[in-house]
Amino acid sequence: MKKKVIIVGAGPGGLSTAMLLTHKGYDVVIFEKNPDTGGRNDRFQLGAFTFDVGPTFLMLPQFANEIFALAGKKMSDYVEIKNIDPLYRIKFNDGTEFFPSSDLEKTISEISRVFPEDVDNYIRFKKTEGYRYNRVEKCFKAPYTRFTDFLRPFFIEALPQMDMFNTLQNRLKSYFTNDRMRYAMSFQTKYIGMSPWKSPSAYSLIPYIEHKWGVHHVTGGLNRISKAMAEVVQEYGGIIHTSTPVRKIISKNRKAIGVTLENGENVYGDYVVINADFAYAMSNLVDNRKKYTEANLRKREYSASTFMLYLGVKKQYDISHHNLIIGDQFRDYMDEITMTKEPSTTSLVYIHNPVVTDKTLAPEGNSSIYVLVPVPNKKAPLPWDEIKSDFRNRVLDLIKTQTELKDLENNIIEEKIMTPDDWVRDFNVYNGAVFNLSHAMNQMFYFRPHNKSEELDNCYIVGGGTHPGSGLPTIYISAVISSELIIKDDTGDKGRCFDKTWL
Numbered sequence: 001m002k003k004k005v006i007i008v009g010a011g012p013g014g015l016s017t018a019m020l021l022t023h024k025g026y027d028v029v030i031f032e033k034n035p036d037t038g039g040r041n042d043r044f045q046l047g048a049f050t051f052d053v054g055p056t057f058l059m060l061p062q063f064a065n066e067i068f069a070l071a072g073k074k075m076s077d078y079v080e081i082k083n084i085d086p087l088y089r090i091k092f093n094d095g096t097e098f099f100p101s102s103d104l105e106k107t108i109s110e111i112s113r114v115f116p117e118d119v120d121n122y123i124r125f126k127k128t129e130g131y132r133y134n135r136v137e138k139c140f141k142a143p144y145t146r147f148t149d150f151l152r153p154f155f156i157e158a159l160p161q162m163d164m165f166n167t168l169q170n171r172l173k174s175y176f177t178n179d180r181m182r183y184a185m186s187f188q189t190k191y192i193g194m195s196p197w198k199s200p201s202a203y204s205l206i207p208y209i210e211h212k213w214g215v216h217h218v219t220g221g222l223n224r225i226s227k228a229m230a231e232v233v234q235e236y237g238g239i240i241h242t243s244t245p246v247r248k249i250i251s252k253n254r255k256a257i258g259v260t261l262e263n264g265e266n267v268y269g270d271y272v273v274i275n276a277d278f279a280y281a282m283s284n285l286v287d288n289r290k291k292y293t294e295a296n297l298r299k300r301e302y303s304a305s306t307f308m309l310y311l312g313v314k315k316q317y318d319i320s321h322h323n324l325i326i327g328d329q330f331r332d333y334m335d336e337i338t339m340t341k342e343p344s345t346t347s348l349v350y351i352h353n354p355v356v357t358d359k360t361l362a363p364e365g366n367s368s369i370y371v372l373v374p375v376p377n378k379k380a381p382l383p384w385d386e387i388k389s390d391f392r393n394r395v396l397d398l399i400k401t402q403t404e405l406k407d408l409e410n411n412i413i414e415e416k417i418m419t420p421d422d423w424v425r426d427f428n429v430y431n432g433a434v435f436n437l438s439h440a441m442n443q444m445f446y447f448r449p450h451n452k453s454e455e456l457d458n459c460y461i462v463g464g465g466t467h468p469g470s471g472l473p474t475i476y477i478s479a480v481i482s483s484e485l486i487i488k489d490d491t492g493d494k495g496r497c498f499d500k501t502w503l
């Protein structure tokens with residue numbers, strides 16, 4: 001008889017796991033608290049304007065392709081992916097603009113124009129980080145359920161490449177002489193809600209990945225990937241219940257046997273997969289925890305949060321698809337977003353202007369503009385409901401002074417703000433830390449919550465809170481790892497359950 005898998009949450013982690021397991025013949029049912037699928041990768045509409053809630057950069061599209069392939073599908077049958085070239089525009093406070101590309105020749109010519117002293121250093125960066133990436137990638141694709149997993153030959157081989165005790169900014173100093181060049185290769189820690197001066201040097205792999213494989217858009221928004229996954233799940237007979245929050249995981253003798261829904265109904269299954277935000281789920285859905293107690297969860301480090309402005313604008317602007325404004329207090333700001341007080345400046349603002357690539361997102365001549373500002377998570381006791389309107393004005397003023405969007409405010413016809421409070425309310429994100437537990441080395445690999453629950457048997461974790469971490473490509477990896485663990489536990493199979501090329 002088919003085994004039944006219950007998945008809590010229809011975010012990218014839950015959907016990709018469901019896609020893999022339905023393809024392998026499991027009977028999968030997903031319970032999602034929100035009215036729609038996609039989680040932080042969902043979409044929403046403001047009048048005639050369409051917005052992605054969260055992700056706007058698709059990196060490593062080969063991973064997304066691969067997960068559809070492992071589920072027996074071709075991603076291109078469901079979504080259209082476009083390469084964005086140049087990758088983005090970075091605007092520094094002195095007016096300097098930098099437009100890197102995944103095309104090596106173009107980037108070299110751009111660096112010769114803006115940071116001529118760093119041309120050779122860039123070539124060295126690409127070569128060294130490429131060597132490093134090829135060794136480290138495998139480490140991210142394997143599970144860490146036992147401490148001895150660190151002794152696997154590929155991990156030992158990759159260890160010198162991890163450069164564990166170094167920070168990203170320090171590593172970049174070994175390549176680049178110009179500060180702004182280093183900023184251009186380190187603002188990417190905003191994707192994991194950390195400061196480049198505090199994050200591990202391993203994250204130089206993010207700019208490497210962007211410069212090597214590019215950043216990509218999906219027609220209709222990146223939410224289309226999650227929607228396509230939901231379609232695949234349903235094609236394979238999986239069931240998705242939206243607007244159906246789970247209240248508790250039911251366990252017997254420390255083994256998960258089902259879930260209690262918010263309406264009081266009990267649903268039983270053979271395996272339970274938690275996709276809801278990890279720390280929220282431990283705190284609210286799992287009783288009698290041994291490891292992830294309230295005290296343990298409280299003392300862990302969490303990523304920063306984000307302040308969001310989603311603007312329906314009755315004008316189109318001739319600016320790049322992705323725009324980053326880096327202010328003169330970048331370092332202070334990036335340090336402050338991981339602290340517990342209100343930041344004194346706003347020195348990193350991201351503006352998404354997707355209509356230059358994708359006309360489906362706004363009526364003709366209009367644009368859907370999304371502004372993201374990293375801010376401290378809710379460990380900082382900020383009264384967002386009181387300060388959000390001032391904060392919004394501060395961000396719009398900064399955009400006005402630093403970019404050519406001088407009349408943006410006058411052209412806004414639809415508007416939505418999201419603060420750390422809204423991430424908690426709408427998506428059950430613990431502390432509003434939208435990039436999950438921080439990605440410091442002491443919370444990575446074996447030290448991150450395991451893909452197989454450490455609290456309950458027959459319970460597995462997928463998504464940004466488990467190994468390998470936050471971000472779409474890594475979440476897809478977590479789905480493969482956790483699905484393989486389920487299949488192995490179920491069948492006793494010791495080898496790889498999916499395509500052997502995966503590892």
Ligand SMILES: Cc1cc2nc3c(=O)[nH]c(=O)nc-3n(C[C@H](O)[C@H](O)[C@H](O)COP(=O)(O)OP(=O)(O)OC[C@H]3O[C@@H](n4cnc5c(N)ncnc54)[C@H](O)[C@@H]3O)c2cc1C
Pocket residue numbers: 008009010011012013014031032033034037038039040041053054055056057058059191244245246247275276277306372426427428434435462463464465470471472473475
């Ligand atoms: C503003 C922002 C920008 C980002 N930009 C990028 C980017 O450009 N590129 C990139 O790769 N990544 C990006 N990310 C990261 C990426 O969006 C997240 O890592 C990813 O969406 C998290 O997926 P997940 O499956 O772990 O969790 P989620 O997307 O949060 O999914 C979990 C689901 O569980 C549901 N749930 C919670 N509690 C319950 C319950 N009790 N019962 C039932 N359901 C429940 C939630 O409603 C949600 O749908 C961004 C994130 C944010 C917030």
